[in-house]
Each structure stands twice: as C-alpha cells, then as structure tokens.
Amino acid sequence: MFALTLIAFGLALGGLESGSNEEAPSQVISLDLPERHAFQSRPDQAGALMTGEVDISADISPLEEWEEITVRKGQSLDGIFRQQGFSARTLHEIMALNDDTGQLKKIRPGDLFEFQRFDDNSLKRMRYAVDEARYLIVEHDGQQLHASTETRDIVTQTTETSGSIDSSLFLAGKKAGLSDNMVMKLANLFGWDIDFVLDIRDGDTFHLIYEKVYRDGSFLRDGEIIGATFNNQGEKFQAIRFEIDGRSQYFAPDGRNMRKAFLRAPLNFSYISSNFNPKRFHPILKRVKAHNGIDYRAPKGTPVFAAGDGKVIQSAYSKFNGHHVFIQHANSIVTKYLHFTNRTVKKGQRVKQGEVIGYVGSTGLAQAPHLHYEFLLNGVHRNPRTVSLPIANPLGEAELGDFRRQAAPILTQLGRLESASMYASSSP
Ligand SMILES: [Zn+2]
Numbered sequence: 001m002f003a004l005t006l007i008a009f010g011l012a013l014g015g016l017e018s019g020s021n022e023e024a025p026s027q028v029i030s031l032d033l034p035e036r037h038a039f040q041s042r043p044d045q046a047g048a049l050m051t052g053e054v055d056i057s058a059d060i061s062p063l064e065e066w067e068e069i070t071v072r073k074g075q076s077l078d079g080i081f082r083q084q085g086f087s088a089r090t091l092h093e094i095m096a097l098n099d100d101t102g103q104l105k106k107i108r109p110g111d112l113f114e115f116q117r118f119d120d121n122s123l124k125r126m127r128y129a130v131d132e133a134r135y136l137i138v139e140h141d142g143q144q145l146h147a148s149t150e151t152r153d154i155v156t157q158t159t160e161t162s163g164s165i166d167s168s169l170f171l172a173g174k175k176a177g178l179s180d181n182m183v184m185k186l187a188n189l190f191g192w193d194i195d196f197v198l199d200i201r202d203g204d205t206f207h208l209i210y211e212k213v214y215r216d217g218s219f220l221r222d223g224e225i226i227g228a229t230f231n232n233q234g235e236k237f238q239a240i241r242f243e244i245d246g247r248s249q250y251f252a253p254d255g256r257n258m259r260k261a262f263l264r265a266p267l268n269f270s271y272i273s274s275n276f277n278p279k280r281f282h283p284i285l286k287r288v289k290a291h292n293g294i295d296y297r298a299p300k301g302t303p304v305f306a307a308g309d310g311k312v313i314q315s316a317y318s319k320f321n322g323h324h325v326f327i328q329h330a331n332s333i334v335t336k337y338l339h340f341t342n343r344t345v346k347k348g349q350r351v352k353q354g355e356v357i358g359y360v361g362s363t364g365l366a367q368a369p370h371l372h373y374e375f376l377l378n379g380v381h382r383n384p385r386t387v388s389l390p391i392a393n394p395l396g397e398a399e400l401g402d403f404r405r406q407a408a409p410i411l412t413q414l415g416r417l418e419s420a421s422m423y424a425s426s427s428p
Pocket of ligand 1: 371372
C-alpha cells in the first residue's frame with residue numbers, strides 16, 4: 001500500500017502523474033523555460049495536461065542549452081559573473097530587482113548556476129537552485145530583467161518494508177530495498193537501546209515505514225522514518241515519529257523518548273578491544289592497572305562525538321593520554337576521550353551531543369588506533385556500556401495524548417507488516 005502525501009511548498013500542487021501543475025505566481029511573466037522533465041509543461045498547459053489527453057511532446061520548444069557553473073570555494077557571485085563575461089551592471093540590476101534575488105547573497109560552494117545567453121553573449125536567462133524545492137529565475141525579455149521564484153514539484157511518498165538479518169544489518173537493509181543512508185537512520189534510531197556492533201544476531205528482524213521524496217517525478221532522496229520495529233534477540237523495540245516544535249523526534253509506544261541524554265558509544269566503532277575492568281593486566285605497562293573505560297577500536301580518523309551536551313573542561317596533549325578531551329555534563333557527569341589523532345574543540349567551549357570533538361588516533365600510550373572512553377558519575381568511574389543513562393526530554397502529559405493518537409495507526413501498520421512477514425517466512 002502506498003499512501004501519498006503532498007508537501008506543498010507554498011503552492012498547491014496536484015496531478016501526481018503529470019508531475020507538474022504549477023500556477024505562475026502573479027508577478028511572473030511566462031518564461032517558457034526549457035524543461036528537463038518530459039511531463040513538465042508551460043503553466044498554460046497544466047489544465048490540459050490534467051486530462052491526460054494532450055500529447056505535450058510536440059508542443060515543447062526545443063531545449064536550449066544551459067551552461068552550468070558550480071560555485072567553487074571562495075568564489076563570489078561577482079567573480080562568477082566576471083568569469084562568464086557578464087557586466088557588473090547586469091549583476092547590479094539583478095540584485096536590485098526584488099526580494100527574491102536576495103537569495104543570491106547566500107551562495108555556497110557546490111551551488112549550481114545555469115545560464116543562457118543572447119547572441120551578443122549578454123545574459124538571457126539565469127537559473128539558480130535556491131534549495132531543493134525552488135529555482136530563482138532571472139530572465140531578460142529584451143527590454144529588462146525579471147526575477148521570480150519557481151517552485152519545483154516535491155512529492156513525499158510513504159513506503160514500507162521488512163527485513164531479516166542473516167549476516168549484517170547493511171545486507172539485510174539492501175535486500176529490503178533500503179539505501180545505506182536509511183539503514184544508518186534505522187541504526188541511529190535504535191542506537192540508544194541496541195548496540196548495532198555487538199548485539200545484532202541472525203534472525204533479528206525489522207519493519208519500517210518511511211518516506212521517499214521525489215522531485216519533478218524522479219527520486220530525490222530518502223525522507224524520514226515514520227515508524228519502526230526492531231526485534232533484537234527476542235526483544236521488541238519500537239519507535240514512532242512525533243513532531244515537537246516543528247522538529248521530528250522519536251518515541252517508544254509508551255511515550256519514552258528514544259533519545260537519551262548520552263550516546264552509549266561516542267563513535268561508530270569496529271569492535272571493543274578492551275572492556276571496563278577494574279582489575280585489568282595492562283598490556284603495555286605489564287602490571288595490574290584498572291581499565292576505567294572502554295577501548296573502541298576504529299580506523300584512524302574516525303570521528304568521535306560528544307556523548308552529551310556539555311562544556312569542554314580539558315583539551316590537551318599528554319604523554320599517556322595523547323590528545324585528549326574531557327567534557328563536563330549536567331548531573332555531575334564527566335566524559336573523557338583519549339588518544340585522538342587530533343582535537344577539534346577548545347577548553348571552555350560548549351558542545352552539543354553528537355558534535356565532533358576529535359578523531360580516533362593512537363597518540364599517547366596506545367598500541368593501535370582506538371578511542372579510550374570514560375564515563376564518571378560524581379567522580380566515580382562507571383562502565384559506559386552498562387551505566388543507566390538519563391532520558392532526554394520526556395513527553396509532557398498534554399503531548400502524550402496527542403502522541404498516542406498519532407502513534408496508534410502507525411503501530412497498527414507496523415503490526416500488520418510484522419504478521420505479513422512472519423507469514424511470508426513460514427511459507428515455503
Ligand atoms: Zn583504554
């Protein structure tokens with residue numbers, strides 16, 4: 001079953017099959033732009049298109065070539081115009097046209113500009129992707145320049161899938177039609193409850209309802225997860241999307257926030273090379289020395305994240321610890337990170353959970369690249385893998401009611417997915 005959802009970026013969209021049904025905003029002249037998509041049409045044809053009876057292919061003007069310019073690092077719009085041989089006056093006029101062209105003050109490396117010229121090489125049309133849903137279009141009609149913003153067709157489609165793990169989560173995800181990016185989202189969603197390196201077993205299953213975003217009729221990117229079930233070693237975990245203050249967050253069916261105030265592991269690691277052990281025999285020092293943290297093996301350069309919001313109380317180099325960072329958090333919790341190849345934060349700096357604070361290395365007393373990670377509560381070392389972590393932003397009473405109403409149909413859909421896949425796997 002596909003549920004289709006339209007995201008209207010300021011415009012009412014319609015005609016899913018036709019892909020385009022844009023009404024021109026009032027200040028826009030008919031640009032008769034060359035379109036890349038076969039189903040796109042001039043605004044005046046949109047009505048006819050809806051009937052599906054008009055052969056539009058014969059009616060579209062021949063494609064005019066766009067010259068594509070990708071903004072390079074350090075490049076200004078001024079520089080681009082000069083490079084293209086357009087006059088400074090043209091740029092001046094464009095910037096003075098209307099509020100839309102103010103977007104041009106915020107260009108970034110990687111942004112795309114497209115140009116068309118008149119025979120004398122002066123600017124005829126310019127197209128700039130303001131964001132994934134909008135083009136800024138500047139056109140010279142022979143008399144003067146006009147600017148307008150064109151909204152592109154963005155359609156979000158809900159889809160669902162199930163998977164069963166027999167070797168790795170990524171392979172199972174691929175089989176279920178998920179992109180690596182969506183597999184990462186799934187892993188991150190349950191990453192607070194399930195350790196995806198150590199806890200995953202053959203036979204674990206997942207069921208997922210998520211969004212796919214299409215632009216002008218073609219797949220653009222994955223959207224958000226709407227709801228998910230993960231069965232790990234016989235234990236069921238579920239997460240449902242719920243919007244608070246315009247931001248999507250995820251909650252368990254009982255209203256518990258999936259997110260905790262601390263990351264269980266502050267990096268994506270390969271394996272644990274040394275566990276928390278107060279009586280460990282130290283491999284380099286050759287004597288019993290408590291191992292007050294966890295050693296996470298990961299390739300040199302793997303980013304390490306602040307486990308929770310806090311303030312950097314130390315960022316330094318020492319003989320034993322190498323490049324290291326200590327963070328003070330709320331509730332008398334301190335986290336420590338050792339052996340970085342380099343640090344990216346300074347003492348006194350505030351950090352957010354998930355912010356990169358340095359990169360895995362083997363500086364100081366370390367045999368191989370790894371992160372030594374410590375978790376201290378009231379000055380006492382605790383095992384970061386097992387210490388119970390404070391929950392972030394629980395739902396209030398009022399929100400809980402809303403959440404339950406929204407979650408009910410999603411949980412029903414997840415339940416149906418799960419029964420369907422159990423039936424499928426039990427029949428030959
Ligand atoms: Zn260690």
